[in-house]
Amino acid sequence: MDLTELDAGDLVARLTAREVSAEEAMRACLDRIGAVNPSVNAIVALRDPDTLLAEARAADAAPRRGWLHGVPVAVKDLANTAGLRTTLGSPVLRDFVPKNDDLFVARMRAAGAIFIGKTNAPEFGLGSHSVNPVYGATRNPYDTTRSAGGSSGGAGVALATGMQWVCDGSDMMGSLRNPAGWNNVYGFRPSYGLVPGDPERDLFLHPLSTNGPMGRCPDDMAALLDIQAGRDPRVPLSHDGPRFHGALGADLAGRRIGWLADWGGAWAMDDGLLAASEAALATFTDLGCEVVALDPPMPADEIWQAWIDLRSFAVAASLATLYDNDAHRPRIREDAIWEVERGRAMTAPQIQRASAIRSAWFRRAAALFDTVDALVAPTAQVWPFPVDWAHPKEIAGRKMDTYHRWMECVIPASLIGLPAVSVPAGFGDAGLPFGLQIIGPARGDLAVLQLAEGWHRATGWPQKRPAMRA
Numbered sequence: 467m468d469l470t471e472l473d474a475g476d477l478v479a480r481l482t483a484r485e486v487s488a489e490e491a492m493r494a495c496l497d498r499i500g501a502v503n504p505s506v507n508a509i510v511a512l513r514d515p516d517t518l519l520a521e522a523r524a525a526d527a528a529p530r531r532g533w534l535h536g537v538p539v540a541v542k543d544l545a546n547t548a549g550l551r552t553t554l555g556s557p558v559l560r561d562f563v564p565k566n567d568d569l570f571v572a573r574m575r576a577a578g579a580i581f582i583g584k585t586n587a588p589e590f591g592l593g594s595h596s597v598n599p600v601y602g603a604t605r606n607p608y609d610t611t612r613s614a615g616g617s618s619g620g621a622g623v624a625l626a627t628g629m630q631w632v633c634d635g636s637d638m639m640g641s642l643r644n645p646a647g648w649n650n651v652y653g654f655r656p657s658y659g660l661v662p663g664d665p666e667r668d669l670f671l672h673p674l675s676t677n678g679p680m681g682r683c684p685d686d687m688a689a690l691l692d693i694q695a696g697r698d699p700r701v702p703l704s705h706d707g708p709r710f711h712g713a714l715g716a717d718l719a720g721r722r723i724g725w726l727a728d729w730g731g732a733w734a735m736d737d738g739l740l741a742a743s744e745a746a747l748a749t750f751t752d753l754g755c756e757v758v759a760l761d762p763p764m765p766a767d768e769i770w771q772a773w774i775d776l777r778s779f780a781v782a783a784s785l786a787t788l789y790d791n792d793a794h795r796p797r798i799r800e801d802a803i804w805e806v807e808r809g810r811a812m813t814a815p816q817i818q819r820a821s822a823i824r825s826a827w828f829r830r831a832a833a834l835f836d837t838v839d840a841l842v843a844p845t846a847q848v849w850p851f852p853v854d855w856a857h858p859k860e861i862a863g864r865k866m867d868t869y870h871r872w873m874e875c876v877i878p879a880s881l882i883g884l885p886a887v888s889v890p891a892g893f894g895d896a897g898l899p900f901g902l903q904i905i906g907p908a909r910g911d912l913a914v915l916q917l918a919e920g921w922h923r924a925t926g927w928p929q930k931r932p933a934m935r936a
Contacts, residue, residue: 469494470628474537474686477631481536488536492522492580495538499629505610508623509540509630510601511551512583521580533689533711534632535578542621542634543584543601544591545571545677546664550581555589555598558794568664569701570634570677570694577693585620585633589799590785593857594644594846594873596620599799603853606648607934608898612850615645621680622649627934631681632690638675639777640845640876643888646680647845647901650890650931652918653680654687656695657909658883660707665700672780673703673883682928684887684918685714691911708912714919719754721917723747723904724838726878727759728847732766733875734861736848738894743844743902746891750842753920758838764830766874772823773877774868775816782809801869828882828908835907840917843875845888845901876903885911887918890927897932 469477469491480486496515503509518538525536541547544554546564548571553559567575575581589598596619597603604619606612607627614623618635622645625633635642637655646653661677663669679690688710697704725747728735750757782805788794789806834841848858858872859865866872879886886905893899904921906914 470498472631473683474631474681475683475689478533478537478689482530488522488525488580489519491536492519492538495582495629498627502627502629506605506607506614506623506627507602508586508604508614508620508627510543510584510586510620513550518580518582525578525580530578532577533693534574537579537631538582539574539579540583540585540620540624540630540633541571541581542618542636543587544617544636545634547571547581547584550584552584553600554591555587555600557599557797558788560600569698570661573693574634585618585624587617587620590802591617591636591638591641592781592799592801592805593617593869594640595855595857596645597853605853606850606898608650608932609850609896610935611853612898613648613853613855615648615846615850617641618653618680619645622646622651622653625649625651625680625682626928626931632686633680634677634690634694635680636675636677637880639870639880640873642678642680643845643876643886643901643903644873646888647890648850648899650899650928651680651682652684652687652890652922652928653888654678654691654915654918655879655886656691657885657911659703659705660909660911661691661694662698662701662704665698668783669702672783674777674780674880676883684915684922685711688712688714688915705909707909710912710915713912714916716916716920718917718920721755721839722837723750723755723757724760724834724841725757726841726843729766729875730762732762733847734864735844736861739844739847739849739900742894742900743891746902747842749921749924752924760838760841763834764827768823769827769877769881770874772820772827773881775812775820776824776881778805778809779812779817780809781805824881827878831878831882831884832907839906840914841905843878843903843905845876845903847872847875849894849896849900850898879903879905882908884908885914887914889918889921890925892927893932
């Protein structure tokens with residue numbers, strides 16, 4: 467029995483029944499990392515194997531603490547993990563070891579996770595390509611000459627290759643959704659506030675990014691989400707949700723799915739990607755859903771402008787301390803410098819206008835969800851691109867004017883904090899995976915995950931993947 471091929475729920479059931487020990491799970495995890503990671507570079511800052519095996523034996527001897535008890539987990543290298551090097555992919559933070567866990571990490575630790583190391587990410591999480599000057603590039607296991615996406619690229623690859631059973635990720639501009647699509651796994655961006663941010667950071671001005679779960683099936687994500695989620699009294703806008711694990715089975719017949727396609731031609735798309743996405747929509751029809759094509763619900767250029775203004779404003783705040791340090795600034799990536807300087811140049815009227823557009827889009831989306839149960843769009847506008855590219859600079863003859871314009875399709879959900887799940891949708895002619903994002907109304911997380919569960923039962927893409935090249 468290869469434990470690394472099990473879904474997380476199956477592994478947890480065997481750990482709970484003591485059919486499998488945490489030591490056996492840890493050994494299987496480390497063996498898989500040793501066999502696969504050298505070619506894909508998804509797991510970084512791996513801890514000493516003997517220490518990890520000792521911690522697994524201690525978990526076997528202790529009472530169960532929660533669903534993750536004895537499960538080896540690598541945390542994304544953007545999240546603070548007490549006692550474990552956390553670099554954010556930046557040479558400035560190469561040797562930083564935090565003293566405390568971020569809030570959602572602490573919740574995972576309390577549930578019994580054994581933290582083995584980190585998953586790779588781009589520097590400061592900027593850009594949907596997991597490469598940085600500390601650890602290098604994470605490679606797509608279906609073609610190691612290609613990108614794994616990002617910023618949760620390390621997590622996506624770790625899941626796809628069996629090095630991890632579940633992973634955390636974060637999503638500002640598709641950072642959970644793009645790597646899930648490009649690695650044939652699932653990633654869930656929850657409604658803003660369901661997984662609270664860290665209470666020690668700014669709590670009011672910058673609600674764009676959120677943490678969430680990734681897995682090889684939706685119910686595994688639901689179990690991890692139950693651990694990560696829930697109101698914290700120190701965090702405004704945080705809120706409780708229903709119990710998700712075990713609640714995803716539902717009759718989907720009659721649900722209306724609004725297909726956004728390329729937003730009326732506003733989003734440039736790689737050749738074949740839109741056609742493949744539209745062919746995959748037949749799965750919803752097979753589930754008894756009604757798929758309806760939608761006209762663009764709001765001008766794309768307005769949403770884009772509001773997004774990049776508010777994003778630069780947020781990045782400028784988060785990187786201010788490093789940028790203001792004369793010794794550190796020359797070591798910060800060029801795109802981060804561009805974001806900070808752009809954000810600092812914003813005037814109050816510009817920020818207010820961006821917020822007004824965001825508010826208008828929220829109202830428009832709320833009205834749209836009176837007519838459909840969910841929206842669907844591609845998770846990326848390109849197939850996985852060469853790993854040595856910084857980012858795509860042109861799509862279908864259309865030049866990209868920023869380092870992240872090729873991910874414009876993810877911002878309708880991100881801008882207004884809507885729940886969105888990335889589901890694997892198959893493989894293109896070159897054997898590369900792609901995904902679709904299912905977007906729901908604010909706090910409609912359970913309904914979105916139910917659609918993902920129905921999709922998974924109908925397709926099972928992660929379990930029937932073609933041969934990898936890792």
